Amino acid sequence: MLIKIYTDGACSGNPGKGGYGTILRAVDDNGKVHEKELTAGYKTTTNNRMELMAVIVGLEALKKPCEVEITSDSKYVVDAFNQNWIDGWIKKGWRSANKQPVKNKDLWERLLKAKEPHSVNFVWIKGHAGHEFNERCDRMAVSSANGENLLDDKGFEP
Helix, strand or coil, rough: EEEEEEEEEEECCCCCCEEEEEEEEECCCCCCCCEEEEEEEEEEECCHHHHHHHHHHHHHCCCCCCCCEEEEECHHHHHHHHCCHHHHHHHCEECCCCCCCCCCHHHHHHHHHHHCEEEEEEEECCCCCCCCHHHHHHHHHHHCCCCCCCCCCCCCCC
């Protein structure tokens, strides 16, 4: 069964208060739709960290190896895999093309670990373009960023 994961991150200020929204969606053999929403907000973070967290929590919610399609409006996340940036970063000891340390290494490593047991395809879509699930994820991310009980982003480095 294909699991579709829709994701979005939001940040008010960059850095600033942020949040992510994730929807896991699957249709079983009987045609029944199964959906799960995941969201959280952080006191101080960046948009890219929230885009990564949205994907990570979606993958970490899966209990067994799956075929997964991740839909995101983040070129940062999608291109890291579809353009093989991440392979280059790893080969260069987590250095970018301009020899600088890769930002958010902690989350990239967590994402690689979460992705490992699955067959994952990344799909980019234009944000704020009316895509039903992307819009829902965006609303969840913004709501969580503006909510109470915000978390500390322990890996955030100003």
